[in-house]
Amino acid sequence: MDRMEELGFRSETDRQIFREAAAPVELSPFGLHSGMFVPTLERQGTPEQSRKWVPLGKSFKMIGTYAQTELGHGTFIRGLETTATFDPETQEFILDSPTLSSIKYWPGNVAKTVNHCLVMAQLYTQGKCHGTHLFLVQVRNMEDHTIMPGLEIGDIGPKLGFDGVDNGFMRFNKYRIPRMNMLMRYAKVLENGDYIKPKNAKLTYGAMVMIRVFIVMDAFKTLSRAAVIAVRYSAVRRQSELRPGGEEAQVMDYQTQQYKLFPLLATSYAFLLAAEGMSQIYAKISSDIERGNLEDMPQLHALACGLKAFCTWVACEGIEVCRMSCGGHGYSHASGIPKIYANIVGACTYEGENTVMMLQTARYLSKCYIRGQRGESLPELIQYLTTDLNVKSTLGEDCSFESLVAAYSHRAARMVAVACKLQQTNKKKGMAGHDAWNKSTVPFIAATKAHCHLFIVRNFVTILSQKKIDPATHNVLSQLCTLYAVYGIVENMGEFMQDGYFNQDQVSILNRKVLALLEDIRPNAVALVDAFDYPDHLLQSCLGRYDGQVYEALYEYSKSSPLNNTDIHSSYYNYIRPMMQKRSESKNISAKL
Numbered sequence: 001m002d003r004m005e006e007l008g009f010r011s012e013t014d015r016q017i018f019r020e021a022a023a024p025v026e027l028s029p030f031g032l033h034s035g036m037f038v039p040t041l042e043r044q045g046t047p048e049q050s051r052k053w054v055p056l057g058k059s060f061k062m063i064g065t066y067a068q069t070e071l072g073h074g075t076f077i078r079g080l081e082t083t084a085t086f087d088p089e090t091q092e093f094i095l096d097s098p099t100l101s102s103i104k105y106w107p108g109n110v111a112k113t114v115n116h117c118l119v120m121a122q123l124y125t126q127g128k129c130h131g132t133h134l135f136l137v138q139v140r141n142m143e144d145h146t147i148m149p150g151l152e153i154g155d156i157g158p159k160l161g162f163d164g165v166d167n168g169f170m171r172f173n174k175y176r177i178p179r180m181n182m183l184m185r186y187a188k189v190l191e192n193g194d195y196i197k198p199k200n201a202k203l204t205y206g207a208m209v210m211i212r213v214f215i216v217m218d219a220f221k222t223l224s225r226a227a228v229i230a231v232r233y234s235a236v237r238r239q240s241e242l243r244p245g246g247e248e249a250q251v252m253d254y255q256t257q258q259y260k261l262f263p264l265l266a267t268s269y270a271f272l273l274a275a276e277g278m279s280q281i282y283a284k285i286s287s288d289i290e291r292g293n294l295e296d297m298p299q300l301h302a303l304a305c306g307l308k309a310f311c312t313w314v315a316c317e318g319i320e321v322c323r324m325s326c327g328g329h330g331y332s333h334a335s336g337i338p339k340i341y342a343n344i345v346g347a348c349t350y351e352g353e354n355t356v357m358m359l360q361t362a363r364y365l366s367k368c369y370i371r372g373q374r375g376e377s378l379p380e381l382i383q384y385l386t387t388d389l390n391v392k393s394t395l396g397e398d399c400s401f402e403s404l405v406a407a408y409s410h411r412a413a414r415m416v417a418v419a420c421k422l423q424q425t426n427k428k429k430g431m432a433g434h435d436a437w438n439k440s441t442v443p444f445i446a447a448t449k450a451h452c453h454l455f456i457v458r459n460f461v462t463i464l465s466q467k468k469i470d471p472a473t474h475n476v477l478s479q480l481c482t483l484y485a486v487y488g489i490v491e492n493m494g495e496f497m498q499d500g501y502f503n504q505d506q507v508s509i510l511n512r513k514v515l516a517l518l519e520d521i522r523p524n525a526v527a528l529v530d531a532f533d534y535p536d537h538l539l540q541s542c543l544g545r546y547d548g549q550v551y552e553a554l555y556e557y558s559k560s561s562p563l564n565n566t567d568i569h570s571s572y573y574n575y576i577r578p579m580m581q582k583r584s585e586s587k588n589i590s591a592k593l
């Protein structure tokens with residue numbers, strides 16, 4: 001913390017980059033404190049509460065996390081069972097875990113690290129439940145870090161990854177906190193117990209929206225790091241003869257290796273720009289919300305949910321492709337890729353399980369589709385829903401940006417229409433609204449993925465057409481943008497062709513174009529990954545080292561394995577030798593028989 005002050009890092013983004021550089025392999029045990037706890041105090045507390053608590057959080061005098069999920073509920077927030085009951089006699093809230101399933105379970109760093117939590121609980125006052133609200137709760141003694149009386153706290157045990165984070169469980173037994181520890185920016189409980197409701201009940205969910213926006217950038221960071229490692233290794237690794245009798249080829253010269261990696265390189269650039277675009281939209285709409293203008297809150301929620309789910313799913317699949325493209329060495333922790341994967345794959349679950357998040361976006365698209373059918377105006381990002389679906393593609397050999405964006409718009413508009421019409425047909429068959437919805441959610445998920453894919457392609461094209469970039473760089477970035485879009489069509493051709501939008505010749509053009517682009521990008525592939533400028537310290541990879549000294553690094557890494565501390569391991573004396581002796585004795589016995 002002091003080091004960041006010394007270096008003059010003021011913005012949260014700079015601080016986050018510094019933290020990651022300082023702790024590249026394991027997630028910081030203070031990530032949730034800085035990434036969720038402090039920002040939530042700032043955004044959900046009253047000005048007085050923020051003035052009191054935010055400086056304590058920023059100076060680490062108070063270390064916290066966000067405790068919402070319970071054993072029995074994570075997705076369905078309205079189903080959370082932890083209660084916070086107001087006691088007007090003592091001006092306190094009584095926190096309680098009334099059932100086994102109500103035990104807080106998963107909150108990061110709650111097991112051993114933090115001394116405070118933001119707890120999401122059902123608010124009761126004057127005998128009435130007002131739904132979930134956030135409460136600041138001290139969980140450990142500030143003098144000796146012992147657990148406060150009335151609480152049971154522990155670690156949940158080993159996980160797939162996230163090893164730097166002590167995810168824990170926490171059980172409340174009639175635990176009292178002051179009334180003023182309820183975050184009261186939007187909703188309030190007065191001294192007499194009267195409840196003042198917020199303009200919108202979902203304002204309390206604002207912290208999750210903010211983190212989902214951060215996670216889009218995490219998807220870029222993790223996928224791009226894996227791509228750097230895999231592309232650099234593919235330039236160094238020579239295997240097999242491309243030309244009979246010739247020298248072993250760089251594996252990057254195999255077309256299949258290029259088809260694995262270059263679209264992921266293009267995706268990394270596309271996700272970086274999408275994350276920046278998402279952040280700009282979040283900054284604008286969240287500031288409107290803080291000024292009381294909630295008009296665009298549904299659009300922000302829908303975009304954050306959809307991009308968080310889309311980008312983490314694609315990033316995790318892509319990181320696995322990067323790992324496998326490195327052969328056996330990719331499977332070793334020496335490559336650095338398994339750790340990247342293990343730490344980000346949880347993002348498909350946390351901050352909103354991806355399917356559930358996609359369905360939130362789908363729900364928004366369904367409502368916009370109906371508004372569009374009525375001729376009502378739609379937000380700019382959604383206006384494609386009124387695309388004329390009878391129009392066919394004008395795509396030519398050049399695969400212009402305009403024809404590519406039009407293809408993605410057509411695909412998304414068509415798929416949203418198909419899902420909405422199924423929902424409407426279900427209703428006409430007499431299904432109740434919730435059944436009509438549930439029985440159309442599979443096509444809605446597909447449509448929402450197409451919606452997110454369109455956002456990313458259109459965003460990439462827009463930035464290339466608006467930003468002043470030197471011609472040489474613009475040319476390479478245009479190749480990446482075209483590869484991202486054309487590859488996405490080729491890999492999902494059925495969705496683009498189902499209504500005959502492309503003719504056979506255009507399909508052939510696209511299949512040729514994706515292979516031609518691999519050759520165009522090959523000469524710049526290493527430069528394009530070097531451009532991310534990740535230091536070796538951050539990558540922690542023998543395969544992705546800047547100097548390419550892979551085999552030397554692997555040899556040194558292997559020699560440092562703890563198993564090499566002794567020549568003969570104790571297991572020989574404890575198990576192997578006794579087993580062999582027993583075998584030889586039994587053999588002698590059988591020989592005598």
Ligand SMILES: CC/C=C\C/C=C\C/C=C\C/C=C\C=C\C(=O)SCCNC(=O)CCNC(=O)[C@H](O)C(C)(C)COP(=O)(O)OP(=O)(O)OC[C@H]1O[C@@H](n2cnc3c(N)ncnc32)[C@H](O)[C@@H]1OP(=O)(O)O
Pocket residue numbers: 027028031032035036066068069074075076077078108165202203205206208209211214215297298301349350351352353356360363364
């Ligand atoms: C170590 C970490 C390192 C660094 C930290 C930084 C980055 C990493 C971050 C995280 C990793 C570590 C920690 C992880 C933390 C967590 O996971 S915290 C817990 C997260 N939990 C969730 O996200 C729960 C997901 N569930 C929900 O969001 C909701 O319950 C729901 C799925 C939306 C369903 O809710 P509900 O049934 O009540 O709502 P609906 O009926 O579906 O919708 C009602 C209307 O409300 C609107 N709505 C819903 N949510 C929001 C929102 N957030 N904002 C705005 N509007 C919202 C919804 O659109 C409906 O509107 P309508 O259609 O007009 O009716």
Ligand SMILES: Cc1cc2nc3c(=O)[nH]c(=O)nc-3n(C[C@H](O)[C@H](O)[C@H](O)COP(=O)(O)OP(=O)(O)OC[C@H]3O[C@@H](n4cnc5c(N)ncnc54)[C@H](O)[C@@H]3O)c2cc1C
Pocket residue numbers: 032065066067068069072073074075076105106107108162167346347349350351352353355356359
């Ligand atoms: C690494 C990690 C860190 C975490 N850190 C924290 C933390 O710091 N604080 C915190 O509070 N929580 C944390 N969590 C918990 C996380 O927020 C929840 O796990 C997440 O919200 C998913 O909820 P769930 O576990 O109840 O899954 P569920 O919702 O039970 O998902 C199970 C299945 O049910 C499906 N499903 C559920 N609802 C629907 C629906 N309406 N329609 C269709 N399908 C549905 C899902 O798609 C999924 O396939 C963390 C989790 C992980 C993995």
